[in-house]
Amino acid sequence: MNAPWSQGRKTAASTREPFQAFVCDEATAEALKPIAAEIGWSAEKINKGGLRNAIQTLSVSASPHVLFVDMSESGDPLNDINALAEVCEPGTVVIASGLLNDVRLYRDLLASGIQDYLLKPLNPDQIREAFMGAQAMLMAPRQGAGEDMTHPRFSVAVVGVRGGVGASTIATSVAWLMGEKFGRSTALLDLDVHFGTGALAFDLEPGRGLTDAIENPSRIDGLFIERAIVKANDKLAILSAEAPMNQPMVADGTALFQLQEEMRGTFEAVVIDLPRGLMVQHPHLLSDTSAIIVVTELTLAGTRDTIRVLSWLKSNAPGIKVIVVANRCASGGEMEISKRDFEASIERKIDFSIAVDAKMAVAAAKHGKCLAEAAINAKTGHALTVLTNAVLHNVDSQAEDGSSEGEGSKSLLGNFKTLLKAKTLVKKQK
Numbered sequence: 001m002n003a004p005w006s007q008g009r010k011t012a013a014s015t016r017e018p019f020q021a022f023v024c025d026e027a028t029a030e031a032l033k034p035i036a037a038e039i040g041w042s043a044e045k046i047n048k049g050g051l052r053n054a055i056q057t058l059s060v061s062a063s064p065h066v067l068f069v070d071m072s073e074s075g076d077p078l079n080d081i082n083a084l085a086e087v088c089e090p091g092t093v094v095i096a097s098g099l100l101n102d103v104r105l106y107r108d109l110l111a112s113g114i115q116d117y118l119l120k121p122l123n124p125d126q127i128r129e130a131f132m133g134a135q136a137m138l139m140a141p142r143q144g145a146g147e148d149m150t151h152p153r154f155s156v157a158v159v160g161v162r163g164g165v166g167a168s169t170i171a172t173s174v175a176w177l178m179g180e181k182f183g184r185s186t187a188l189l190d191l192d193v194h195f196g197t198g199a200l201a202f203d204l205e206p207g208r209g210l211t212d213a214i215e216n217p218s219r220i221d222g223l224f225i226e227r228a229i230v231k232a233n234d235k236l237a238i239l240s241a242e243a244p245m246n247q248p249m250v251a252d253g254t255a256l257f258q259l260q261e262e263m264r265g266t267f268e269a270v271v272i273d274l275p276r277g278l279m280v281q282h283p284h285l286l287s288d289t290s291a292i293i294v295v296t297e298l299t300l301a302g303t304r305d306t307i308r309v310l311s312w313l314k315s316n317a318p319g320i321k322v323i324v325v326a327n328r329c330a331s332g333g334e335m336e337i338s339k340r341d342f343e344a345s346i347e348r349k350i351d352f353s354i355a356v357d358a359k360m361a362v363a364a365a366k367h368g369k370c371l372a373e374a375a376i377n378a379k380t381g382h383a384l385t386v387l388t389n390a391v392l393h394n395v396d397s398q399a400e401d402g403s404s405e406g407e408g409s410k411s412l413l414g415n416f417k418t419l420l421k422a423k424t425l426v427k428k429q430k
Helices: 024-040 050-058 077-087 103-111 125-138 167-180 209-215 222-228 253-268 276-281 300-316 339-345 358-367 377-403 412-429
Strands: 019-023 044-050 066-070 095-097 116-119 152-159 188-191 228-232 236-240 268-273 289-294 320-330 352-353
Touching: 019 024, 019 050, 024 044, 044 050, 044 116, 044 300, 050 077, 066 125, 077 095, 077 103, 095 125, 095 377, 103 116, 103 228, 103 276, 116 125, 125 352, 152 167, 152 253, 152 276, 152 377, 167 228, 167 236, 167 268, 167 289, 167 377, 209 222, 209 253, 222 253, 222 300, 253 268, 289 300, 300 320, 300 339, 320 339, 320 377, 352 377
Parallel strands: 019 044, 019 066, 066 095, 095 116, 152 268, 152 289, 188 236, 188 268, 289 320, 320 352
Antiparallel strands: 228 236
16 A cells, blocks of 8 residues: 555556446445546446455455545454555555544544545545545655665664563654654564564554564565554654454564564664563664663662673674663652662763653553653653764764774763764754
């Protein structure tokens, strides 16, 4: 279906119809016919059967450039739309209609890749506006595979030293900021297949793309990515999962690595929410990352596990920049371990400290936003912005040097100075 990150994969244009519709009733068909005729589309392409017939038909034939589907008889609209996405070719602009006047359904359909949702009964102006919008979408310039992106492409991994330290909160916030504030086309890849919260943080349904990729690695390509992602906004796409707990997911790491490679070829920035168990099991998943954000907390257990994770990274990812983030730090209150004692124990400085902000965290959850978006004008939002800017500054510096090799061999003082420059830059922008 329509997606803004097309990789220029083409289908034979001669085999695709300009328009096709699948409706549930005669009234809808009669409403569509005169508007289709105005535009020059054949009324013979208006078929009965609704969404289910559309899925069956398009599974054995080429999808049109503009597809109208009636969901009035659908018992599970979102699942049916996801099934439609499996048979639609990239670039197809889908307009849906139905009887449900539900704002959440409307948002979820748009996030799934639908161009528009029209509430029945339909009127001529409503149909005409939707069809004209679809034509405009088709005529809009798209970024092809041969076009260069403005910024260098990269991936960054976010790893929590323990469960509950807020690594997923950091990952969703960094991904959102890279797209919304810094203008990078960004993807969030949440590799916690059973309990991932990447899509949940934005109040979206995760879809089945990630589990399909693990079960069928041979399917992974640019077209698969285009269909599997869920769009949070124009600059941020999410690939996440909520696999059933009774469905074990066994992967040798090859599928996940291939998935990362394809996403790096599609987006300027890929933020990987990487469970630490998966990192230890498949260390090659870090091989092409530009930076690793290690999220910890100022507790005894957090100190112990930070030491262990940093030691593991030193042995298994020696050339990759490591950024240590102490999350949920109490402001003015006593911590289980002081910052000074923590840094002495891990034998390096904490690069960033994110203050605990329960009020903003609750607001983010209630409104279906990541923490950075909910707290964009608060202290927590500013700290997350500085962190994101530091990651991008590191990536841009690597691109200017022509290679990221040797980054890990720089002194801690040199790395810390780079972060200080990034902080200064954000303050000047304010």
